[in-house]
Amino acid sequence: MAGSSSNDNPNNNKDYHDPPPAPLVDAGELGKWSLYRAVIAEFTATLLLVCITVATVIGHKRQSAEGAGDSCAGAGVLGIAWAFGGIIFVLVYCTAGISGGHINPAVTFGMLLARRVSLPRAALYMIAQCLGAMCGAGLARALHGGRQYERHGGGANELAAGYSAGAGLAAEMVGTFVLVYTVFSATDPKRKARDSHVPVLAPLPIGLAVLVVHLATIPITGTGINPARSLGPAVVYNGSKAWSEQWMFWVGPFAGAAAAMLYHQYILRGAAAKAFASSYLAHMHHAPS
Template identity: 40%
Template sequence: METRKLVSEFIGTLLLVLFAVGAAVLAAEYIGTLGIALAFGFTLLALAYALGPVSGCHVNPAVTLGMLLSKRIGVNTAVGYWIAQFLGGIAGAALLYLLAKQVPGLQTSEAFGSNGFADRSAVHINTGGAFIAEVLLTFLLVFVVLAVTHRSAKLTAGFGGLAIGISLAAIHLIGIPLTGTSVNPARSLGPALFAGGQALSQVWLFILAPLVGGALAAAVHAVVHGDDTADTADEPEPAAAAKA
């Protein structure tokens, strides 16, 4: 596996956390839920075109799991990507924490753009509801990624990054009031480590549920779009943006 692909996944996840979670931490008062949702969508859209030709721009362990189960990448690639993504998420959260500490009075303890349920949910969704929500929200994201990067997706060639970014924005519009929206274990773990408290004690759900959603998306994708066994086993699936 090429080092540049691992660096791409590390940098991509770092930037996603720094800028998208940063919108929630630093600018929520000014941009609201819509602005935060667009920050996530626009950041992923930009990264898809910037890093898609290098690593496929998964920047999300759930997406990587979907690619692995769809037989587009091998186990070695998947493990390398997971390590790079989690390290990138932690590094991005560390940079965001450093920046947030420069803002007088900004609260980071048990908040800091982390995900949550029960008392930490805007609508007080319970544990089971949060799990179901994250599975379904992640299903949409991973299903869209798998669909627009499928070898038969000729109509979306060059526009896959746009579809992926729009889907993530829509997911956040629905998910922010429920759980703060994870759909990405690496995005959840990094901020939770710096928030501490309940954010850290609840992070297990935002690691497990997105992986379940990613696996479900891969299963449905195989039925709807067919198997991807013709793809090279140990090469990352390029983002649709790279196929333009």
């Protein structure tokens, strides 16, 4: 403001601005088309994510079965990981300016905890993501045919033989931590202000995080790290094992997302220290001399 001193506020020297916390409930938001446009974007993006990736998984298993003895048949674990990471890169790039490009209830949960989105928006996003995943799995089933879809497991997440439920839960937690930590780092206002000349910089590391996590955890759980991605194929495939282990693909990702939020916001960004310093300064300002 004109006439104010730059020394009045030490934050004036920053080349970025932290957005104010989103209200827990924003009634005015519910009457805006921008909210529903964002919900539609989340639905569509999750539909495309699940359709493309589940079709890749089924196609790999189908080609491997038909080309028995051929080690190069099918996309392989590396190809599946690239399918997940690549489509996430594309979809985040396309939807980030509309909805934030969450495409994952765990990411939305982390953003809610960080007060980046309101509770109604988060709830609508999660509903849209789950419905989109169901439709995407149904479309993948239609592409490959019901018999092949059922024969090759429907792309449903299940704990692999030889692994304990604790190992599967830990894999989901660690994998989601890596993803959500990357999302917070890539969308940090400080980084965005200084890297604005590279518009694809945020979607790229997010896609790479998804890729490397898949390489590490496909052998354990088939890689969920996204409750909607796990729920959609489970509904369409409707296998007893996929349902009995479904809890793992919700508890793990939500716990990992919460841990990533706490680590980024309160340790790396120092939100706790800043809040303490602000309250201390306010106390000292009002304390009697």
